[in-house]
Amino acid sequence: MAIKLKTDYLNGFVEDHEYSLIKSAVAAAHETLIEKGDPAEKPIGWMTLPVDYDKEEFDRIEAAAKKIQKSCDIFIAIGIGGSYLGARAAIEFVKGANYNAMKKETPDVYFAGNTIDPDALHDLLSLCEGKDICINVISKSGSTTEPAAAFRVFRELLEKKYGEAGAKERIFVTTDKKDVPGKLKHFAIEKGYETFVVPDDIGGRYSVLSAVGLLPIAVAGCDIKKMMQGAEKAMRDFSSTDIEKNDCYKYAAIRNLLLRKGYEIEMFVSYKPSFMYMNEWLKQLFGESEGKDKKGLFPASVIYSTDLHSMGQYLQDGRRIIFETVVDVLESNYSVKVPFDASNIDNLNFLADKDFHYVNKQALLGTLDAHVSGGVPNVVLELDKMDEENFGYTVYFFELACALSGYIGGVNPFNQPGVEVYKKNMFKLLGKPE
Ligand code: PA5
Numbered sequence: 001m002a003i004k005l006k007t008d009y010l011n012g013f014v015e016d017h018e019y020s021l022i023k024s025a026v027a028a029a030h031e032t033l034i035e036k037g038d039p040a041e042k043p044i045g046w047m048t049l050p051v052d053y054d055k056e057e058f059d060r061i062e063a064a065a066k067k068i069q070k071s072c073d074i075f076i077a078i079g080i081g082g083s084y085l086g087a088r089a090a091i092e093f094v095k096g097a098n099y100n101a102m103k104k105e106t107p108d109v110y111f112a113g114n115t116i117d118p119d120a121l122h123d124l125l126s127l128c129e130g131k132d133i134c135i136n137v138i139s140k141s142g143s144t145t146e147p148a149a150a151f152r153v154f155r156e157l158l159e160k161k162y163g164e165a166g167a168k169e170r171i172f173v174t175t176d177k178k179d180v181p182g183k184l185k186h187f188a189i190e191k192g193y194e195t196f197v198v199p200d201d202i203g204g205r206y207s208v209l210s211a212v213g214l215l216p217i218a219v220a221g222c223d224i225k226k227m228m229q230g231a232e233k234a235m236r237d238f239s240s241t242d243i244e245k246n247d248c249y250k251y252a253a254i255r256n257l258l259l260r261k262g263y264e265i266e267m268f269v270s271y272k273p274s275f276m277y278m279n280e281w282l283k284q285l286f287g288e289s290e291g292k293d294k295k296g297l298f299p300a301s302v303i304y305s306t307d308l309h310s311m312g313q314y315l316q317d318g319r320r321i322i323f324e325t326v327v328d329v330l331e332s333n334y335s336v337k338v339p340f341d342a343s344n345i346d347n348l349n350f351l352a353d354k355d356f357h358y359v360n361k362q363a364l365l366g367t368l369d370a371h372v373s374g375g376v377p378n379v380v381l382e383l384d385k386m387d388e389e390n391f392g393y394t395v396y397f398f399e400l401a402c403a404l405s406g407y408i409g410g411v412n413p414f415n416q417p418g419v420e421v422y423k424k425n426m427f428k429l430l431g432k433p434e
Pocket of ligand 1: 139
């Protein structure tokens with residue numbers, strides 16, 4: 001498993017001497033990153049999580065996942081932001097975008113508490129009719145409005161369906177470890193729900209490889225041990241502070257160099273629909289980490305070739321403020337070939353017997369050349385394949401790149417003060433008591 005950075009498509013956009021000139025900023029950012037601080041202010045526990053995660057809790061997660069698999073048709077993970085996107089990204093990355101519709105031994109996994117839309121909630125409640133259900137409410141703070149409101153709805157549903165005692169076996173809570181009266185942890189203990197911990201030293205968007213992501217991911221039948229092994233390998237592969245020996249740090253440096261030249265938007269590109277939620281996770285990771293103090297790259301995403309038929313025109317020919325970060329998955333999990341057709345009405349017989357993976361790759365190569373010649377810098381990250389190990393590896397790569405990149409850009413990559421503003425206004429409009 002590996003991610004390899006290719007800089008061939010940056011020629012003419014980033015010059016060799018610029019890498020030398022940014023080395024000292026990378027070294028300084030690294031020092032700031034590893035400098036010990038108050039874990040609440042500087043949560044860097046994710047950096048060593050692949051080796052020092054709580055093994056006893058990990059076993060409990062695997063046991064809970066088995067129990068859930070046996071006792072329900074539908075598992076609902078209730079959370080938002082960092083308490084939602086990573087698990088969804090992982091399941092789609094490993095099991096495919098149509099996991100729920102596939103024939104399988106494991107429960108369908110749905111996500112709630114990530115919007116306040118009644119129609120979405122209604123649809124999910126309808127899907128639950130006549131089915132056995134388990135739920136996992138995931139909230140570090142335990143007080144985020146969206147998941148808390150959805151938790152009320154599903155807890156009521158479970159208590160009506162199974163009674164208090166039955167519901168207790170089907171409700172799992174992932175939250176802060178401190179038992180404080182009036183908080184979710186305390187409530188869960190009082191009710192007798194099994195609880196899992198969001199570690200103090202890991203912030204929401206860096207938490208997918210903690211219980212936050214691991215329980216839903218394991219319920220879907222993914223091998224979470226392999227994920228941790230992948231993350232551990234990345235931790236070791238990207239330990240050098242020299243950008244010539246560390247593709248992760250070099251990627252972080254390139255993002256900053258391009259931003260300084262006016263490329264304000266980083267477009268994450270994948271040629272695989274099962275990467276779509278990974279893109280969503282990336283947008284949250286980078287957007288919340290870097291977009292502050294009126295600074296930061298704007299993260300956006302596309303799935304090609306579908307979006308070449310919508311956004312492709314802009315990328316090729318619109319304002320030159322975008323660079324692309326293309327995740328090139330080298331190996332597909334399955335092989336499907338283009339059939340020969342005697343009628344050849346579409347003139348595609350020249351592709352007969354060619355694998356779709358091969359055709360997809362030519363689309364990628366052709367697009368790279370087209371966009372680069374149109375003035376769009378392209379960073380290429382070669383990823384071996386989409387499986388559990390590579391998911392863990394990819395998560396670690398981007399988390400590290402994001403934290404380092406934030407410090408190179410002069411922002412704190414671990415807070416999100418801007419998110420509070422909408423909440424304050426919404427609560428005022430809703431008449432929340434002080
Ligand atoms: O990255 C973050 O910290 C946020 O996106 C949080 O994960 C999100 O706001 C949900 O918070 P909580 O887990 O406290 O409900």
